Amino acid sequence: MINEGNRSKNEGAPALLRWYHSAKRPFPWRETGDPYKIWISEVMLQQTQTSRAAEYYRRWTELFPDVKSLAGADTEELLKAWEGLGYYSRARNLQKAAKQLTESGSNSLPGDYFKLLALPGIGPYTAGAVASIAFGIPVPAIDANGRRVFSRLLDLEEPADRPAGERAIRDTFSSMIPDNAPGDFNQAVMELGATVCLPRTAACSECPLAFLCLAHIRGTALLRPVLFRKEQGRSADGHLFIFLRKDRVYLRKRPEKGLWAGFEEFPWEAPPAEASLGIPGTLIERGADMGTVRCSFTRWRVRLRTLLVPLGEREDPPLSCEGRWVGSDELLALPLSSAGGRARKKLFGLSVIPCPGRPVRAGDG
Template sequence: MSNIQNMKILQVNLVNWYLKSHRKLPWRATADPYHIWVSEVMLQQTQVNTVIPYYRTFLKEFPNLKHLARANQQQVLKVWEGLGYYARARNLHRAAQIVLEKHGGSIPSNLVDFKKLPGVGDYIAAAVLSIAFDRPFAVVDGNVKRVLARLFLESAPVNQSSSHRIYKDKAEKILDRNDPAAFNQAVMELGALICTPRNPACGSCPVQSLCRAYQSGKVSAYPKRIKKQPVPQYHIAVGIVYKNGRVLITRRKPEGLLGGLWEFPGGKVDKKEAPQTACIREIKEEVNLKVGIDDYLTQVRHAYTHFKIVMDIYCCRYVSGRVKLRGPVDYCWITLEEIDRYPFPKANHKFIPLLKQKG
């Protein structure tokens, strides 16, 4: 695709196809930069179908930037609960506060100011500025990299961070600067609907005639990926500590993995340690309470991006001590009826229904 004419054909074919064939998604029916920003933050690492209900609920709760900026972090995390990657929510919330304080509530449309906001990296900046403000920045996500690898027979592994620059340069090169909003969305949509990871629908592809992988019969060999190391698995023991009809929950520090969310006390089971012993030890270390184990509730498994957990959950009785926190930043004794008011990680939601049922 070296000559300008081919480049033009690629742009026209992609944009025309997009205008005819794109999915009618809620964030495509708005020109409001705040709504577009929310959608792009949610769509990072997350499937469209998962995002749709969260997007609607979020905008119902926080219909404009001012509402979001003035909410407290717990309200924001509660609405985000279950969507994962909570740093996205915390950053978006903080960024909304900064936009209100420093930019009078108007989202900056220039790259330098927008990228200074928490959580705004290359992808969010290019996506929001191009879609909401028609600024000529090319987006590069997983779908885009796959399309580019096949179009250009590019061998740089798409899951290696050092390859990002290569794909970014290619994306910038083919960007239609007259209509960056439609063009960026067209490439992403092509990757989502036609140029899929397995069995791409090359027969329906608007850029088939320009695709080097298709023309050379090498579609299934692209994109290239490096083999990832298997993720480690940790064994966790958690205790539901009962005292006078209430249970103890603790809040994680506001930053880092699952930051600001609530959970039940517990922690990693040491090598050769029984999970029951770990549960009692961790509760003592974390909240300074002596507890005894009454019952085994269940085991749940959960996968995060870089590790997996197997979690054993025990029902414990309070024995003695006063809560002193080491690690968590807050705690609460709540009834099980009150549990839905607090944002919990997804792994906890895997056993909370059983806990409520048990009473």
């Protein structure tokens, strides 16, 4: 814990809260006390930047305004609403949790940290955020921003993502949370880490906790947090194939388990990240190069050369996997992975197939 007894709690928390109330950015999830909407926002904020999350949040809460509507949503519509955020398993877990709640006779999230933690897809951070913001329970919600802020407050030399460092951060964080404003305090820590106490810079002159921050006092702020060295990501190159037959393209369906389970997508290969499709070289040579798309998953960073491969009226791709031909309307409506979405944008942008809703101009045919 920070030295000088309870100084961190008695002076740090009020100073941080005063700063937060004057400096916080306006976001739609800060205008509600609805536990469901706070839950949705917190999961989305783990996926993308706040400005972008706001767009997804508004659309999602219009489509699925409560637990009941989420539980009963069509899976394809659900995934389409999540498209672009990545990690579709999180969207599936949102629905699993909603179904679990409705099956137990509830249309709301429980006001208990450990019951929240027991729901599918909810970890300590999300449970802490919902418990504190929606229900006023004094538990910490420690994300990457909070970890960085408290690593600097403590001038923590231990890796902040290893057990000893995590314990030191959680103990100090917990000691500072005021019983009468735990939600605001957690959000204030997140806000401080997102706007002032940044990874590569530290605007200490603007920080309400500078008087307590040992890293600021000792001049080590930019050396914190210390992180345990993780396995480096690996790169792979490959092909993404857009097989075209008249105005229809071919999509394969992924297995029901594993990466992007059950999704339909343009066939692609990038050994060893994704097995070779065994497409004959003569067919690859027929393809028109449409540029490169990139995607990342688990430890892989993948670069895919996108090839448009025209096929005859009765010709199917030489693939062993399940697949089907779809037209432009259905293609636009389907949820796709990030790489697939970029390839689709290229396809419509180059008018290879008609984009639904876009008028055909003279000469387009």
